[in-house]
Amino acid sequence: MPLNIAEIRAETPGVKHVNHLLACGSALQPQPVIDAIVAHLELEGRMGGYEAANAQADALDAVYRDVATLVGAKPSEIALLENATAAWCQIFYAMPFQRGDRVLTCEAEYSSNYLALMQRVKRDGIVIDVVPSDASGSLDLAALESMITPRTALIAVTWVPTNGGLVNPAAEIGKIANRHNIPYLLDACQAVGQMPVDVAAIGCDFLSATGRKFLRGPRGTGFLYIRRSLIATIEPPMVDLFAAQRVSDTEYTLRPDARRFENWENAYALRLGLGVATRYALDIGLPEIQSRAWGLADELRAGLRGLKGAKVRDIGENPSAIVSFTIDGLDPVKTAAKLYAQGIAIGTSSPASTPIDAERRALPTVLRAAPHYYNTSEEIAQLLNALEAAIP
Ligand SMILES: Cc1ncc(COP(=O)(O)O)c(C=O)c1O
Incomplete structure (x- = not known):
């Protein structure tokens, strides 16, 4: 239509x-997004913040369903965070790298991601391998495959970079990552909201995105997708009383879903705005x-x-x-x-x-x-x- x-x-x-x-x-932002944010702020003003969140519990829960639908995931595979960088870092800093492990990335990688890679080079002794681009300027798939070593512990690439029209071959990268059984972290910050995104078709294990760009959501929103089968195997880089529960003086258990990467306090008005922006894009x-x-x-x-x-x-x-x-x-x-x-x-x-x-x-x-x-x-x-x- x-x-x-x-x-x-x-x-x-x-x-x-x-x-x-x-x-x-x-x-x-579309008016319905603005309206949802303002309405919740007003509700907080009238009822109190905790009481407003309780009153809107179903709508807040639906945000996970809508974001999951947007990327072809299950709600339990989604963590809502304050931006794409926080989402990307939550999973990147959770990766249990050993000294000498290698991370494959692309020339178009976003600078914040690259800085995080550099920090783990310095701190944990990992090695960054930058896959060259092909004649068209996109990640060279043959080079990617040839650069995989037994020490390659992650493929982390940007799908659509911040500085121009390039679209890296995310799904083809996924095929290679899956064939070699290497975890695949995709920065989809500029892709979400401007094109269809399907984590199953891409074959990524983790995907990070923001709310305010092509998705037309509010600033200060983002999300992380984590493949269901991997959630239980990954310890978040930080935990709090939302992500984990104390069992004894020495033991705690983590939430079984992707929300183990979240923490307790959140901007609920913005989350509702993100949900409306997501449904808006899906409806169009x-x-x-x-x-x-x-x-x-x-x-x-x-x-x-x-x-x-x-x-x-x-x-x-x-x-x-x-x-x-x-x-x-x-x-x-x-x-x-x-x-x-x-x-x-x-x-x-x-x-x-x-x-x-x-x-x-x-x-x-x-x-x-x-x-x-x-x-x-x-x-x-x-x-x-x-x-x-x-x-x-
Ligand atoms: C490709 C890419 N990745 C990540 C980010 C970071 O997103 P955020 O500012 O929501 O953390 C941006 C922001 O411009 C970006 O363009």
Whole structure:
């Protein structure tokens, strides 16, 4: 079914105020998401925080079901956390590495993940192996397989990086990981909400994501998926009285579900907002969302190719809704600020956000735009016109 863009925009209050083309940063929330958050805050104000959570217990429980549906998992395989980094780190720091164990990662790996890898090199003596990219710029699958050693203890890759349109072959990586029986941690932060995600089809053991980007949820939300059969085998890096129960002076038992990676206190209003954002995306349809957002991104790339001095910096064969580019003579940070003053929100991505890829391609800070399905061709044209006018 074609998307009803008029209806979708009527339910997106932000579109009246800004031409927002930065879903890869933090997308515009739909009104029902905002309403759910505000309603719960008001309920807390009227009833008290604990009492409001009790009153909304069913709705809060349903958030796990909705997030699980979004990624093709079971509710017991989902932990709700405050962002994608917290989700990724909860599982990464739980990995019981031995000195000399190796972790395979990709050139497009997100900087925070890479910093965590570096910390465990320093602290635990692990070794990082960066899989090179193929001619198209995506992770080289043959190289990945050839780099696996008996000491490879984890494959940790980013599906869709923060700095451009690349889409790494997540499911093909999963096949290799499963064939060699190596745990597979997928950073799906930029994928969730812009395209269908199915953990079974991907074959990942762990998946981390955020709420505020393409999923259109509130800031301060994220989640972690953990394959059911592995939950009981992994001790979280921190435990509290929610994750564990004291049995004796020396013994405790951990929760049997993925929530052993959570802790007790949480932003329930935001969780409800995340649940509404998830259902909203599911109701619209992820294939439809992907097709529209990627189509608008292609329009933008085509327009950029016609601008003097513009270079589209995206790599990979079938790029996502994240468009990265530079324009000769234009400072990216100043350009983004100038555009915002004209009511157009795009962003920048510095080499520090994706260090291996940026170094390999000698990337400067790039301009970054990410249309979502609620954007229009007119908004893309407005951005292109504003850029053209800014070119010296
Ligand atoms: C690919 C990727 N992974 C992880 C993150 C971190 O997400 P969060 O800020 O929700 O922790 C980002 C944020 O931009 C990202 O783009």
